[in-house]
Amino acid sequence: MAKIITFPSGAIFLPNQSIVRTPKRRSFLTPEWSLYGAFFSLVGGTLAGLAGSLLLATAWFAGDHGTLYGLGSILLLSTIPALLIGGCFLDWYEDRMRIRYK
Secondary structure, three states, X not given: OOOOEEOOOOEEXXXXXXXXXXXXXXXXXXXXXHHHHHHHHHHHHHHHHHHHHHHHHHHXXXXXXXXXXXXXXXXXXXXXXXXXXXXXXXXXXXXXXXXXXX
16 A cells, blocks of 8 residues: 655655646635625625615605615615625735736
8 A cells, every 4th residue: 555645735745656746726715706796795785775765765755764764774874884895805806816917
């Protein structure tokens, strides 16, 4: 039975054979995923702000201070975190591209 020695660099040494390089694992979070996250966060944040404003205006004109007012407020307030998350995704994408093409 041959003894297999694995090095931290990912190389495998088999006695009486040459060193075999194993392919590095690809990270699940590639830079392309950060673009998708940025797109959906920025578009979702914008749409949430528009929908929240529309629901709040409808609640004010209709005189309803219940469900429409609460839902509009939640959507309007969720705009800021969604836009911040989208900005973080764009920063992460920029850093990954800088590392990749250095």
